[in-house]
Amino acid sequence: MLDQNQVEQLQANLGYQFNDRSLLQLALTHRSVGTQNNQRLEFLGDAALGLIMADLLFINHPFASEGDMSKARASLVNRQALSALAKKLNINNLLVMALGERKNGGAERDSNLCDAVEAIFGAIYKDGGYEACYQCISRLLRKEMPTQSLDEIKDAKTRLQELMQQKGLALPVYEVENIIGEEHEQCFNVTCQTELSREISKGEGSSRRRAEQDAAAAMLTLISQQTSGEN
Amino acid sequence: MLDQNQVEQLQANLGYQFNDRSLLQLALTHRSVGTQNNQRLEFLGDAALGLIMADLLFINHPFASEGDMSKARASLVNRQALSALAKKLNINNLLVMALGERKNGGAERDSNLCDAVEAIFGAIYKDGGYEACYQCISRLLRKEMPTQSLDEIKDAKTRLQELMQQKGLALPVYEVENIIGEEHEQCFNVTCQTELSREISKGEGSSRRRAEQDAAAAMLTLISQQTSGEN
Numbered sequence: 494m495l496d497q498n499q500v501e502q503l504q505a506n507l508g509y510q511f512n513d514r515s516l517l518q519l520a521l522t523h524r525s526v527g528t529q530n531n532q533r534l535e536f537l538g539d540a541a542l543g544l545i546m547a548d549l550l551f552i553n554h555p556f557a558s559e560g561d562m563s564k565a566r567a568s569l570v571n572r573q574a575l576s577a578l579a580k581k582l583n584i585n586n587l588l589v590m591a592l593g594e595r596k597n598g599g600a601e602r603d604s605n606l607c608d609a610v611e612a613i614f615g616a617i618y619k620d621g622g623y624e625a626c627y628q629c630i631s632r633l634l635r636k637e638m639p640t641q642s643l644d645e646i647k648d649a650k651t652r653l654q655e656l657m658q659q660k661g662l663a664l665p666v667y668e669v670e671n672i673i674g675e676e677h678e679q680c681f682n683v684t685c686q687t688e689l690s691r692e693i694s695k696g697e698g699s700s701r702r703r704a705e706q707d708a709a710a711a712m713l714t715l716i717s718q719q720t721s722g723e724n
Numbered sequence: 725m726l727d728q729n730q731v732e733q734l735q736a737n738l739g740y741q742f743n744d745r746s747l748l749q750l751a752l753t754h755r756s757v758g759t760q761n762n763q764r765l766e767f768l769g770d771a772a773l774g775l776i777m778a779d780l781l782f783i784n785h786p787f788a789s790e791g792d793m794s795k796a797r798a799s800l801v802n803r804q805a806l807s808a809l810a811k812k813l814n815i816n817n818l819l820v821m822a823l824g825e826r827k828n829g830g831a832e833r834d835s836n837l838c839d840a841v842e843a844i845f846g847a848i849y850k851d852g853g854y855e856a857c858y859q860c861i862s863r864l865l866r867k868e869m870p871t872q873s874l875d876e877i878k879d880a881k882t883r884l885q886e887l888m889q890q891k892g893l894a895l896p897v898y899e900v901e902n903i904i905g906e907e908h909e910q911c912f913n914v915t916c917q918t919e920l921s922r923e924i925s926k927g928e929g930s931s932r933r934r935a936e937q938d939a940a941a942a943m944l945t946l947i948s949q950q951t952s953g954e955n
Contacts, residue, residue, distance in 0.1 A: 533788075540779075562764070563909070623854045678794070679933070700933070702931070
């Protein structure tokens with residue numbers, strides 16, 4: 494069970510008070526716990542986030558093409574961005590999971606954090622309706638919304654490639670580690686190596702392309718952490 | 725401009741009256757006409773459809789896994805299903821497009837019909853809000869919603885493969901015709917051949933897997949049309 498104070502703090506951070514707190518509890522329950530877990534809410538929250546971000550981009554960028562809006566949304570709501578948001582909301586300390594998963598670093602794993610944030614959005618949608626979910630998401634992600642023209646937004650792989658070229662270094666190397674799952678729900682696991690980091694970054698996604706984007710975003714985070722560490 | 729009677733008929737079929745009819749007009753305007761076209765509304769409508777179908781499945785299948793809900797949604801809202809809906813709504817006769825596109829069969833092309841239906845959902849969302857869009861979509865797609873357990877739903881490729889095996893025929897052959905577009909917005913064009921149809925079916929999608937699913941669904945439609953023609 495969640496600590497009462499923690500629930501209050503999370504609700505304050507979300508700017509949303511749950512009528513039914515069991516939904517919030519469920520959203521924070523990792524699938525390692527059992528069949529009552531956050532995966533169904535995550536499915537719903539992912540879709541809610543998709544529509545709400547689409548609408549915010551539609552409103553704020555009246556002349557952007559659908560292709561640029563789609564790219565902008567992908568750069569705003571990827572695994573990296575959502576797990577960063579999860580950490581800001583302290584979700585890593587609130588996740589309920591089996592001991593084995595926790596010992597394996599599950600509470601800090603991007604995919605678990607990202608699922609939990611999306612499940613919370615799904616829980617708000619169920620608890621308070623679409624409008625409440627809209628308000629919460631736009632409040633939390635307002636600062637991340639692009640202010641420049643959307644056609645200037647570049648995807649993570651492009652940004653990483655340009656960074657390497659700028660520094661006169663070799664291009665990033667992507668490798669598929671493995672592909673798991675049945676055909677209609679495959680998950681690609683990809684690594685990314687660059688001369689700017691000793692660490693290898695990892696990415697996952699439902700296609701090789703998405704997994705590479707994810708790994709590139711993780712590599713950009715690694716590089717920026719190293720750079721800020723040097724300062 | 726749309727004929728007034730046609731607008732009335734379409735609104736009756738949708739079960740929705742537009743406050744701002746220029747949104748409906750825009751939703752029916754193919755991109756061949758110019759920069760004022762239905763692509764932005766399509767982006768929004770696609771996302772709205774995704775959330776609304778997710779919610780309907782969530783409500784109607786309280787014990788389904790997220791994987792099964794995701795599969796069920798993909799089988800309900802694919803290009804085949806949406807273009808069939810578009811034809812039921814007579815959208816093929818209402819699409820506004822450049823003469824060249826029309827002469828090339830653009831008004832009957834699945835991708836154009838599918839885009840227009842999604843754009844109409846986007847237009848309703850903008851015109852009447854989320855609830856109005858929810859009502860319209862659930863009314864139009866209620867009959868298509870699965871009543872059986874979701875884990876029994878099979879994707880198009882699986883169904884086609886099983887059909888061929890049942891009849892003791894060779895498995896379908898999928899071939900990538902071409903891949904167009906930049907990396908982050910690639911479109912795969914795939915063909916599907918089977919011993920059950922002289923015609924080749926075509927599919928498109930943002931990954932090879934999706935394009936193959938699309939081609940398999942088109943092949944199943946071809947086969948069922950031939951079978952009903954034989955009766």
